[in-house]
Each structure stands twice: as structure tokens, then as C-alpha cells.
Amino acid sequence: MRSARMFKTEDKIIQFLMGLNEQYHGVRSQILLMEPLPTINKVLSIVLQDERQQNYGLTASIDSKNGETEALANAVENLGARRGFGRGRGHGGNQFGNNQAVKV
Numbered sequence: 001m002r003s004a005r006m007f008k009t010e011d012k013i014i015q016f017l018m019g020l021n022e023q024y025h026g027v028r029s030q031i032l033l034m035e036p037l038p039t040i041n042k043v044l045s046i047v048l049q050d051e052r053q054q055n056y057g058l059t060a061s062i063d064s065k066n067g068e069t070e071a072l073a074n075a076v077e078n079l080g081a082r083r084g085f086g087r088g089r090g091h092g093g094n095q096f097g098n099n100q101a102v103k104v
Contacts, residue, residue, distance in 0.1 A: 010037050012040065013031075013037055016040070016043065017043070024047065027046060027050040030046075031043055031046060031047075
């Protein structure tokens with residue numbers, strides 16, 4: 001037979017889990033389905049591990065997007081460099097009317 005202390009502890013665990021934000025819905029459901037209900041230390045450990053994984057996924061996503069942006073910027077820069085932009089005066093001489101056709 002369970003003691004009153006055990007019921008009170010389980011009640012506190014459930015109260016803690018129900019107070020979590022919706023982003024913890026998955027981990028909350030998993031913990032509540034565990035039989036027997038884990039200790040409060042184990043519950044905290046599981047929630048913290050889930051939080052770290054969520055933050056890692058967010059960081060990886062941001063890093064990936066930054067990498068894509070950087071690659072696009074490099075591609076645009078290289079495209080301009082191949083066409084003669086950004087290298088001194090470019091093709092065709094000076095700015096005062098040297099209108100020679102340049103084969104690109």
C-alpha cells in the first residue's frame with residue numbers, strides 16, 4: 001500500500017509537469033506514461049535533457065541558415081568578380097570614352 005508521502009510526492013511531480021510550457025508537451029506526456037512515476041530528480045533530469053535537445057536543434061538550424069547565407073553571398077561575390085566588377089576600373093580602359101568592345 002502506498003503511503004501518504006508517496007501520494008504527495010507524485011502530486012508534486014504532476015503539478016510540476018502540468019505547469020510546464022506547451023513546448024514540453026511531448027516530454028510531459030512521456031513522463032506521465034511511465035509506470036511507476038519517476039522520482040522528482042529523474043523528472044528534472046529528463047526535462048533538462050529535452051530542453052538541451054530543443055536548444056541544440058534551434059542552434060543547429062540557425063547555424064545552417066547562416067551557412068547558407070554566407071554561401072550565397074560568396075557565390076554572388078564570385079559572380080561579380082568573374083565579370084570584372086570590383087577589380088579596379090574593370091574592362092575597357094578609363095572612364096573618359098574608351099568605347100572599345102570587350103569580349104567577355
